[in-house]
Amino acid sequence: MKKLLSVILSLSLVLGSFTFTASKTVSADGENILGTHNRANYTWMTSNANNLNEGFCGIGNGFSNINAVNENLTNGNNMLGTTATTDEVAIYVNLGANYDISSAKLYQGSTNADFFDSYCTNYSVYYSTEIVNSTNKGADSVMNWAKAGECTNGTIYSTAKIKNAVDVSDTGDTITFDDTYTARSIKVVFDKDSCMGTGTNGNNTGKVGTISILSLRVYGSEHQEESSSEETQAPTQTPTTTVAPTQAPTQGPEQETIINNDGDENMYGSFSTNLAQGKNGYASSNDRQDKNYPVKVGNLTDGNTNSYIVTHSNDAAPWFAVDLGSVQDINKIKVVPGGNDAYTAAYPISYEIQVSPQIPSLGDDAASVAGLTWTTVKTVTGGTLASLDTTFAHQTTRWVRVKVNSQNTSNCSLFELNVYGTDKSSPYIEPTEATDVLFIGNSMTYYNNLPEVVERLAGMRNINLNCTAATNGGKNLIYQSTAANVDAAIKVGGYEVVVIQDIVGSFDADNLKTGADALIAKIKQYNPDAQIVFYEPWPVRNSLTGTNTLLPYFTHYYFKTANQAHALLAPAGEAFYEIFTKDVVDGYAGDDKHPTRYGTFISASTVLYTLFPELANGTYTSADQSTLDETLKVSAEATAGNLDTFDLSILNAIDDAGYKYAHAVSTAMSANTGYTSVAGEYEDYEDEFNPDGLPAVQGTVVDASLFSEANGDIAIGQTAYASSVYNSSAANGVDGKTGTR
Structure with missing residues (x-):
C-alpha cells in the first residue's frame, strides 16, 4: 500500500502565495541539508498534536504532511509536550548520507489558531552515525546518540500565533555546535516541562503545553571520506538504446535508457501545458472500427477523459503516438489508461516511451508512423488503470510514441497521451510515491x-x-x-x-x-x-x-x-x-x-x-x-x-x-454533533418524529376483499395525511412515484 497522502518538500513552498523558490539557504557553516535534500519522508515525530496520535509518527503514519524540515515559515507541525506520554518529545531526521554538521537553526511556533504560544525554551540537538528509520525508531538501545549542542533560551517566531509568549524572535534559535560532527541522523529532544503552548486562541483551552516547529535547519557539508546510499536507490542509467520498429519488446524490471541532449545530464522540472492537446494522434489499430492497421485518431489528444482509443484484439505490437506539430524540448509524458464498456480493464502493463526528431507532417498517413526512427528514452513496467506521469532526461523531438510491450487484456486502450515541455528554470523534484x-x-x-x-x-x-x-x-x-x-x-x-x-x-x-x-x-x-x-x-x-x-x-x-x-x-x-x-x-x-x-x-x-x-x-x-x-x-x-x-x-x-x-x-x-446547512435547517422526521399528542385521522373504510395482490396498490390516488410536511405534499406518498417524497 502506498504511503498515505505523501508530500514532496524538496523546494521551499510559500503557502501564502503558492510561490516556489529554488534558492538554497547557505550559512558560513554550509548548506541547509534538510531544506536542500528533501527529507520530509525520512522525518518522524513523537506525536501529532492535531489528531493526538503518539508514537513514531511520519508521513502516512500519524501525519499527512511533514512541513517542519522545509524552509517555509508559514506552515509547520505541532507536537504534544507537557501532556505527551512518550519517553521523549522529539523530532528525528535521517539525513540520507553522512554529513559534517556544525550548527542548527530552529523556528518555533504555529500558524494554527489551536496552537498559540506553541514553543519550547529548553531543548538539545543530538547526532548519530547510524540510520534512524521506522523500524528502529531511533531507540537508544539500537542507536548511539551524542549531544551536538543545546538551547536554553528558545524563542517563538514573530509571525506565529502569539498571545502570552514573551520569548519572541525574528531570527529563530541558532545552535552552534562545539565542534563539527559527522552525522547520518539527527534528533532534537525537547524538555517537556518547558513546552509553552496555550491552546486555542491562547486561552489555555484545547491542547496546551505543546511545541510547534515551523522550520528545522541543519547546516553542514557532505562527508568526503565515506559514502552512504539511500534506502531507496535511484533507477540506474543505461546506455542509449535505439529501437527499430520490428524489435521484440523488452521485458524485465523498470529501466532508464536516457539520451542526454547535447551532453546535458541534468534533470529538470516540466511546464504544465499539455503540448499534445489538439495535435494529431495515431494508433497501431482501432478495435471499435475493426481496423487492424495504423490509423489517425482524435480521442488520444482531445483532452477528454471520457473518450478513448483501443487497439485491435489481434494487434501483436500495439502503440500510440502523437505529432507535436513542431520540434519541442520535452521531458515528461502522462499516460491515462483505460476505456469504457468492454474495454474498462484494457490497460498497458509494460511500455517504452520513444521519441523521433524527424519532422515529416504525415497527416492521415498513419502507416508511415511506424517507419520513423524511434529511440527509447524510458521503459515503464507495472502499469495499472491509474494514470502515470513519467519524467526522463530532456529530449528535442517532434514525435512521441508509447510502444506497448504487454497489456492486461488482448486489447490496449488509452484515454489520453499528454506531453509536457522542459522547464530548465526549475530543478527536477524526485517524486515520492503518489x-x-x-x-x-x-x-x-x-x-x-x-x-x-x-x-x-x-x-x-x-x-x-x-x-x-x-x-x-x-x-x-x-x-x-x-x-x-x-x-x-x-x-x-x-x-x-x-x-x-x-x-x-x-x-x-x-x-x-x-x-x-x-x-x-x-x-x-x-x-x-x-x-x-x-x-x-x-x-x-x-x-x-x-x-x-x-x-x-x-x-x-x-x-x-x-x-x-x-x-x-x-x-x-x-x-x-x-x-x-x-x-x-x-x-x-x-x-x-x-x-x-x-x-x-x-x-x-x-x-x-x-x-x-x-x-x-x-x-x-x-x-x-x-x-x-x-x-x-x-x-x-x-x-x-x-x-x-x-x-x-x-x-x-x-x-x-x-x-x-x-x-x-x-x-x-x-465532535459527533449535527451540522446545519448554510442554506437553513433540515428537519429529519425519521430521526425526530414523536407520535405523542398527534390526533388520530379516520380514513375511508373499504372492504377487506380489496386487499389482494391482484388489485395491486389500492392506495394510489387516495387521500393521504401526514403529521406535517416540508417542501412537499402528503399526496406524494400515494402518487405511485418513487421519485417523490
Missing part, C-alpha cells in the same frame, strides 16, 4: 475534469496525488455499484482515497444510503485501507435558494450517510451556495446544473481541504496566474460559460469558502 485517488461519480465529477484539477491544486502545494476517475453520466451510486467501468477501476486496488458522488437532479436520501453501502462494500473488498470521501455537489439552479431550496436536504443526508460510513465529507454544495448567494460568481453553466470552471474550482478546493485539513488557506497572487489558468483548462470537454483566464479575487474567495466549509463539517463530525 497517493492514488479514485473518483466515482457522474457528470458533476466528469465535467471540467474535477479529478485533474484536484491533482494539480495539490501539486501547487507540493502534494503528490495521482487521481483517476470512473464516471457514468446521469447515474446514482446504486448504478455505480454495479457499473462495469467502476468495478474494473475498484479492482485495480491500491487506492488510498476513494471519492464518491451521487446524482443531483433526482437525488434521494434512501438511494444515497443504499448505493453508498453497496459501493463502499465493494471498495473495501479490494482497497481495505482506503479512506472514503463523499463529495456533495449542489442542487440545480431553481432548487438552490429560497423556500424551495434542496441544499439543506442534500447536506443533511450527505453528512448523515458519511458519518454512518465513518467517511469524510467534502461539502462543495455548501461552499457553492455561499459563493452564489454573495454574488462572487455564478458557478452554474448554461444548463443551470453543471459547473463552470469556477464551479469546478469550488469543488476542487473543498475536496483538497477535506483531504488535507492541515493546509493553510493562502492567497493566490499574480505569480500563480498562469498555473491556475492551465489547471482550470485541463479538459477540452468543458461546460458552457467558461473563460481562458480567471479572476484571482474570485479564486481566492472560492478558496476561502472551500476551506471554511471543509473545516466546519470536519469539526462537526469530529
Whole structure:
C-alpha cells in the first residue's frame, strides 16, 4: 500500500502565495541539508498534536504532511509536550548520507489558531552515525546518540500565533555546535516541562503545553571520506538504446535508457501545458472500427477523459503516438489508461516511451508512423488503470510514441497521451510515491475534469496525488455499484482515497444510503485501507435558494450517510451556495446544473481541504496566474460559460469558502454533533418524529376483499395525511412515484 497522502518538500513552498523558490539557504557553516535534500519522508515525530496520535509518527503514519524540515515559515507541525506520554518529545531526521554538521537553526511556533504560544525554551540537538528509520525508531538501545549542542533560551517566531509568549524572535534559535560532527541522523529532544503552548486562541483551552516547529535547519557539508546510499536507490542509467520498429519488446524490471541532449545530464522540472492537446494522434489499430492497421485518431489528444482509443484484439505490437506539430524540448509524458464498456480493464502493463526528431507532417498517413526512427528514452513496467506521469532526461523531438510491450487484456486502450515541455528554470523534484485517488461519480465529477484539477491544486502545494476517475453520466451510486467501468477501476486496488458522488437532479436520501453501502462494500473488498470521501455537489439552479431550496436536504443526508460510513465529507454544495448567494460568481453553466470552471474550482478546493485539513488557506497572487489558468483548462470537454483566464479575487474567495466549509463539517463530525446547512435547517422526521399528542385521522373504510395482490396498490390516488410536511405534499406518498417524497 502506498504511503498515505505523501508530500514532496524538496523546494521551499510559500503557502501564502503558492510561490516556489529554488534558492538554497547557505550559512558560513554550509548548506541547509534538510531544506536542500528533501527529507520530509525520512522525518518522524513523537506525536501529532492535531489528531493526538503518539508514537513514531511520519508521513502516512500519524501525519499527512511533514512541513517542519522545509524552509517555509508559514506552515509547520505541532507536537504534544507537557501532556505527551512518550519517553521523549522529539523530532528525528535521517539525513540520507553522512554529513559534517556544525550548527542548527530552529523556528518555533504555529500558524494554527489551536496552537498559540506553541514553543519550547529548553531543548538539545543530538547526532548519530547510524540510520534512524521506522523500524528502529531511533531507540537508544539500537542507536548511539551524542549531544551536538543545546538551547536554553528558545524563542517563538514573530509571525506565529502569539498571545502570552514573551520569548519572541525574528531570527529563530541558532545552535552552534562545539565542534563539527559527522552525522547520518539527527534528533532534537525537547524538555517537556518547558513546552509553552496555550491552546486555542491562547486561552489555555484545547491542547496546551505543546511545541510547534515551523522550520528545522541543519547546516553542514557532505562527508568526503565515506559514502552512504539511500534506502531507496535511484533507477540506474543505461546506455542509449535505439529501437527499430520490428524489435521484440523488452521485458524485465523498470529501466532508464536516457539520451542526454547535447551532453546535458541534468534533470529538470516540466511546464504544465499539455503540448499534445489538439495535435494529431495515431494508433497501431482501432478495435471499435475493426481496423487492424495504423490509423489517425482524435480521442488520444482531445483532452477528454471520457473518450478513448483501443487497439485491435489481434494487434501483436500495439502503440500510440502523437505529432507535436513542431520540434519541442520535452521531458515528461502522462499516460491515462483505460476505456469504457468492454474495454474498462484494457490497460498497458509494460511500455517504452520513444521519441523521433524527424519532422515529416504525415497527416492521415498513419502507416508511415511506424517507419520513423524511434529511440527509447524510458521503459515503464507495472502499469495499472491509474494514470502515470513519467519524467526522463530532456529530449528535442517532434514525435512521441508509447510502444506497448504487454497489456492486461488482448486489447490496449488509452484515454489520453499528454506531453509536457522542459522547464530548465526549475530543478527536477524526485517524486515520492503518489497517493492514488479514485473518483466515482457522474457528470458533476466528469465535467471540467474535477479529478485533474484536484491533482494539480495539490501539486501547487507540493502534494503528490495521482487521481483517476470512473464516471457514468446521469447515474446514482446504486448504478455505480454495479457499473462495469467502476468495478474494473475498484479492482485495480491500491487506492488510498476513494471519492464518491451521487446524482443531483433526482437525488434521494434512501438511494444515497443504499448505493453508498453497496459501493463502499465493494471498495473495501479490494482497497481495505482506503479512506472514503463523499463529495456533495449542489442542487440545480431553481432548487438552490429560497423556500424551495434542496441544499439543506442534500447536506443533511450527505453528512448523515458519511458519518454512518465513518467517511469524510467534502461539502462543495455548501461552499457553492455561499459563493452564489454573495454574488462572487455564478458557478452554474448554461444548463443551470453543471459547473463552470469556477464551479469546478469550488469543488476542487473543498475536496483538497477535506483531504488535507492541515493546509493553510493562502492567497493566490499574480505569480500563480498562469498555473491556475492551465489547471482550470485541463479538459477540452468543458461546460458552457467558461473563460481562458480567471479572476484571482474570485479564486481566492472560492478558496476561502472551500476551506471554511471543509473545516466546519470536519469539526462537526469530529465532535459527533449535527451540522446545519448554510442554506437553513433540515428537519429529519425519521430521526425526530414523536407520535405523542398527534390526533388520530379516520380514513375511508373499504372492504377487506380489496386487499389482494391482484388489485395491486389500492392506495394510489387516495387521500393521504401526514403529521406535517416540508417542501412537499402528503399526496406524494400515494402518487405511485418513487421519485417523490
